[in-house]
Amino acid sequence: MPKPTHILVIRLSAMGDVAMTVPVLRVLAQTYPELKITVLSRPFFKPFFGGIPNLDFLEADVYGEHKRFGLIKLAKEAKDMEIDAVADLHNVIRSKIITKYLKFKGLKTATIDKGRTEKKRLISSKRENISQLKTTHQRYADVFEKLGFPIDLEKHIAPPKKKLSPKLNGLLGIESKKLIGIATFAAYQSKMYPLSLMADLIRDLDETDKYRIFLFGGGKKEIQLLKKLENPFANVTNVAGKLTFEEELALISNLDLMLSMDSGNGHLAAMYGVPVVTLWGVTHPFAGFVPFNQPESNQLMADRKKFPLIPTSIYGNKFPSGYEEAMKTIAPETVVQKVRELL
Template identity: 25%
Template sequence: MNRPVKFLIIRFSSIGDIVLTTPVIRCLKEQYPNAEVHFVVKKKFRQVVEHNPYIDQLHLLDNNLKELVATFKNEHFDYIIDLHKTLRSYLLRFRLRRPTLTFRKLSVEKLIMNRFHVDFLPKGIHIVERNLKSVEPLGVKNDHKPVDYFISPEEEVPLSELPVLHQKGYVAFVIGGQHFTKKLPAEKIINICRTIDKPIILLGGPEDAAVAKIVAEACDEKIYDACGKYSLNQSVSLLKSARSVIAHDTGLMHISGAFNKPIVSVWGGTSAEHFGVWPYLNTRQVIAEVKGLSCHPCSNFGLSACPQKHFKCMREQDEDLIAGSAVSMFNETSLTE
């Protein structure tokens, strides 16, 4: 019997970026003979991949790279696949001294796009495709399937636990976002929610609870505030059960692609063209983005404040487009399910 070929895939963070590596994990496991797939991620993001059946062994980084190196030296990996390409991942590769495959990070091209608004990034090539190119030398091909996300049965939130109004269908509104320039102002969220004539569940973390409270108080009982009340995977369960989704550029936006959710993705300081939902050709998606701004995009990952002080990329978002698209998708999904 042939011995396993051991792979270590590195992607330490963050939620969305980890999710966008899952096609590599799946394709490698399914297409490479005797592949034994190990994956390393920061401990705080373990929920994102801990139930992934294509991962044979999950390793957690808890700010102690030296300890991780000692563990990995006993594993005798055949290949390292670095899908992060940071100083820390480079140090890990250097210490292990194993054959390494990696992807084009395009840091210079991104810097030019954000600083000078000149786009040298490859047209029509998604980050998922760039990730998959890292394993092409092994004969692994893009299977053109969605990203993966798996949760345990214990993490599924039964619809019967929701308010009665929401048990027959709802719009999931992901109001969170890691940075200010990725998020709609509270008054815009309120206006959109008031326009939607369907039940709505607000999704986000504890850091979004204050805004969620303001939105819920400004609207009626059609709002169910779930921000900070559920774990990440329980929130994913609620996303999975939604008829349609509205989301900022955040982890749950990318996770929606795993379930082929019809989605209105709302873009502020970051760009939908290169970092949108995958598979963007198969998912019903409306991209809400203010066109014609000379300052857009201003960053890859979002900023704590608008560099131009006007925040037009979010303040001028078309509320009727966002609300109307979400309702239209809701009605279409209701008819087909």
């Protein structure tokens, strides 16, 4: 079988997982400039891939037009684009249906190995000595190697910062200060830093008068909480609900640092080469979800001596009673010290 010339890359959700494909695809495009890439994902994620050469985007409406048997229609659309290989970076029922159909049509296919066995072993381990698993970024890269396109993720070249609109420049102000983004929420309470402690660390950063701090989030309840968090501080701006998604991405690309939970915003910042400090609760960086190219020293973890069953799950959705308190073992002073050290 000849070497592919046009790869369909499937990753339908979630936001952080789709964002993690971006630096990998950037390296793929840089390494093989003659290769055409088409990303199949949800329309909302299309802005992630701007600026990657030779990359097209195919929109998947998995709850509408492409629901159920519509997946075959979607696969046919891809085939009509002269796709000759498939990289399934998702490995769920929807992506499997598309991949199997295209394989039946004679296309070369490769699917991600999510490492379920070793991840299960990681969360069931009660030993002190847990070990680092392969990163999700490398698992993505392995799929392309199976298709004949090995890549070296260390050769990644971060993109330039996005141009700021007058609206965003207005948010930044005229004073020359370091820009910090803080994403205060996560999918599960067990992965979220207590808001009272977050207020303490924001106060410490605000009082230095060296930083402009932007709070990121979404949803009515979150926006209300962020408004309360913003109010007491002169250098803090809540941008949740005030910017389009493209504007948020532009602002994130211009940050000097992002402080995030184990959540999507950390991956958004990392795909632009922004330093990310991640706070970990009942999940753990060893599971392979550290934002791209971020050192171990930027991972601030809950105390495993007090909470020895961490990681209690891969995604933070399962944990024993009392473990929702794990994040409290990360002192605000520790976070502030790390931020100031990096800036």
